[in-house]
Amino acid sequence: MKWKNRKVLVTGAGGFIASHLVERLAGEGARLRAFVRYTSRNDLGLLRFLPPGLLSGIEIVSGDLRDANAVRSAVEDMELVFHLGALIAIPYSYIHPREVIETNVLGTLNVLMAARELGTPRVIHTSTSEVYGTARYVPIDEVHPLQGQSPYSASKIGADKVAESFYRSYDLPVVTVRPFNTYGPRQSARAVIPTIISQALTRDEVRLGSLTPARDFTFVSDTVQGFMTCAAADGVLGQEINLGTNNTITVGEIAGKIFALLGKTPRIVSDEQRLRPEKSEVLRLQAANMKAAELAGWSPQVSIEEGLQRTIEWISAHLDLYRPDRYEV
Numbered sequence: 001m002k003w004k005n006r007k008v009l010v011t012g013a014g015g016f017i018a019s020h021l022v023e024r025l026a027g028e029g030a031r032l033r034a035f036v037r038y039t040s041r042n043d044l045g046l047l048r049f050l051p052p053g054l055l056s057g058i059e060i061v062s063g064d065l066r067d068a069n070a071v072r073s074a075v076e077d078m079e080l081v082f083h084l085g086a087l088i089a090i091p092y093s094y095i096h097p098r099e100v101i102e103t104n105v106l107g108t109l110n111v112l113m114a115a116r117e118l119g120t121p122r123v124i125h126t127s128t129s130e131v132y133g134t135a136r137y138v139p140i141d142e143v144h145p146l147q148g149q150s151p152y153s154a155s156k157i158g159a160d161k162v163a164e165s166f167y168r169s170y171d172l173p174v175v176t177v178r179p180f181n182t183y184g185p186r187q188s189a190r191a192v193i194p195t196i197i198s199q200a201l202t203r204d205e206v207r208l209g210s211l212t213p214a215r216d217f218t219f220v221s222d223t224v225q226g227f228m229t230c231a232a233a234d235g236v237l238g239q240e241i242n243l244g245t246n247n248t249i250t251v252g253e254i255a256g257k258i259f260a261l262l263g264k265t266p267r268i269v270s271d272e273q274r275l276r277p278e279k280s281e282v283l284r285l286q287a288a289n290m291k292a293a294e295l296a297g298w299s300p301q302v303s304i305e306e307g308l309q310r311t312i313e314w315i316s317a318h319l320d321l322y323r324p325d326r327y328e329v
Contacts, residue, residue, distance in 0.1 A: 001231065001232035003025060003028035003029055003030045003228075004028065004029030004030070005029060005030070005031055006030050006031065006079055006080065007030075007031045007033070007077060007078050007079045007080070008025055008030045008031065008078065008079065009032075009033045009034075009035060009074055009075060009078040009080070009081045010022050010025070010032065010034055010082045010084060011035040011065065011071075011074070011081070011082070011083045011084055011085035011107075011111065012035070012036075012037075012065075012083075012085030012086060012126075013034030013035055013036050013045070013047060013084075013085075014034075014036040014043070014044055014045020014046055014047050015045060015084060015088075016046060016184075016186050016188065017126075017179070017182055017220060017223055017224065017227075018046075018082070018084040018085075019045065019049065019050070019186060020184070020186070020220050020221065020223075020224050021082060021227055021228075022034055022047060022050070023050050023051075023054060024228070025228075026050070026054040026055075026058060027054060032057070032058045032059065033059045033061055033074060034047060034058050034059065034060050035065075035071075035085065036060060036062055037062070037063070037064060037065075037085070038062040038063055038064060039062075042062065044060065046186045049186060061074050064107075065085050065103055065106070065107025065108075065110060065111070066102055066103060066106050066107055066110070067110070068110045068113065068114070071110040071111055071114050072110070072113075072118070075111065075114035075115055075118055077118075078120055079120070079121055079122075080120070080121065080122050080123075080124070081111065081115055081123045081124065082124045082126075082227060083108065083111045083124065083125050083126055085103075085107060086103065086104045086107070086156070086159075087099065087100045087103045087104060088128075089152070089329060090130070090150045090152045090153075090280075091190070091276075092152075092190075092329050093150050093151035094151065094277075094280075095329065097151035100151055100152055100155050101154070101155045103155075104152075104155035104156060104158070104159050105155055105162065107159075108125065108159035108162055109162055111125075112162060115174075116166060116172050120173075122173045122174075122175070122231060122237075123163075123172065123173065123174040123175070124175050124177055124227060124230060124231050125163040125174055125175065125176045125177070126176075126177055126179070127156055127159070127176050127177065127178040127179075127240065128153070128156050128178065128179065129178060129179065129216070129242070129244065129285045129287065130149070130150065130152065130156060130282060130285075131146045131147075131148075131153055131156050131157045131160060131178070132144050132282075133145075133146070133147030133148070133149045133282055134147075134149070134282050134283040134284060135285060138248075139286045139287055139288035139289075140287060140288055141242070141288040141290075141291070142178070142240045142241065142242055142288075142291055146160075149280045149281070149282055150276075150280050153282075160176055160240065163176050164176070164238070167237065167238040168238070173237050174237065174238070175236045175237060175238075175239055175241065176239065176240040177226060177227055177230050177241055177243060178240055178241060178242045179223050179226070179243045179244070180215070180216040180217070180218055180242065180243065180244030180245070180285055180286075180287045181217045181285065182217075182218050182219070182223045183217050183218070183220065183311060184219050184221065184307060184310065184311050184314075185220070185311055185314030185315075186220075187220075187311070189322050189323065189328040190328045190329065192208070192215075192251055192254070193217070193258070193308070193311060194315060195208070195328070196208070196254065196255050196258050197258055197262075197312055197315045198315055198322035198324045199324045200255075200258060200259060200262055200266050201262065201312075201315065201316060201324075202319065203324055203325075204266055204267065205266055205268070206266045206267070206268050206269065207268075207269045207270075207271040207274065208251060208255065208268055208271060208274060209251075209270070209274030209275045209276065210251065210275060210276070211250060211251045211252030211255070211268070212250055212251070212283070213250065213281060213282065213284070214248040214284045214285070215251070215284075215285050216244040216246070216248055216285050216287045217245070217249065217254065217304060217307070218243060218244055218245055218287075219300070219302035219307035219310075221301075221302060222243070222245075222300040222302050223243055225298060225301075226241075226243035226292060226296070226298045229292075229296040229297055229298045230295075230296050232296075235295055236295050236296060239291070241295065241296065242289055242291060242292060243287070243289065243292055243298070244285075244287020244288075244300075245287065245289070246286065246287055246289050247286070247304075248284060248285070252268075254304075254308075255268060257304065257305070261305070261308055262312065271327065274327055
């Protein structure tokens with residue numbers, strides 16, 4: 001797909017993955033509209049790390065996904081919508097399940113209704129590997145059963161099913177992209193890899209929850225490429241498509257790799273407040289990524305070692321953004 005002058009909306013544009021997607025699309029000449037959650041500070045989120053020359057050419061729209069009028073206004077005149085806006089932190093969803101469900105389900109409904117009314121040619125809806133719950137078999141393909149093991153995962157299951165219903169009921173041209181655990185520069189300390197790195201850089205001990213959960217970690221540039229290939233591919237409408245590496249590593253093992261790259265050996269301390277409820281912890285996620293390869297021609301390119309090194313370098317240069325002495329929900 002040629003992106004130059006293509007009119008594209010990205011919701012949740014100030015977030016981790018979305019900011020990288022916006023940067024890539026802007027670099028390829030897309031006419032971008034970025035929807036960010038309103039604050040009285042006019043906070044751009046992670047878009048503030050984009051080169052000024054790129055950022056100046058992006059139309060920034062503030063609002064709330066739960067506001068149907070704000071969403072419709074953002075979707076109007078767009079050729080393509082990347083819907084990444086969501087409340088994503090699992091621990092936060094334990095504390096405020098209503099806010100998470102309203103934002104993720106009703107916000108998605110608003111995007112889909114606007115796209116249907118306005119005749120938007122394609123919507124890329126963002127799911128998460130958390131919708132699968134603990135793997136019943138591996139690798140996890142797109143027909144694996146869904147299980148809500150946290151209010152967050154339940155909200156995303158709901159959003160995914162609303163997207164599916166709009167494709168089946170109204171023939172809305174929507175594709176559901178399901179990233180596994182994306183990591184990389186700009187990610188906040190609510191995620192495990194920045195948590196480990198920021199603590200290891202500044203302390204002699206690293207406080208973590210369970211070390212045994214296994215995850216399929218995908219570097220952010222690979223995830224962004226997956227979004228873009230799914231936006232351009234034929235034969236993907238109405239599909240759910242995993243984006244992952246088809247490899248797993250435990251939290252304990254990823255900590256060991258990070259320590260080795262840093263040349264440090266901090267002591268790992270079990271922190272009870274970081275432990276998730278027993279029936280809520282997802283023990284293993286490993287993506288079957290054949291569908292992405294077959295339908296969109298996508299495959300991951302960045303190794304875990306290279307991705308961790310690039311993430312370490314970014315966090316080292318931006319340590320002022322992290323608070324290693326506290327648990328970020």
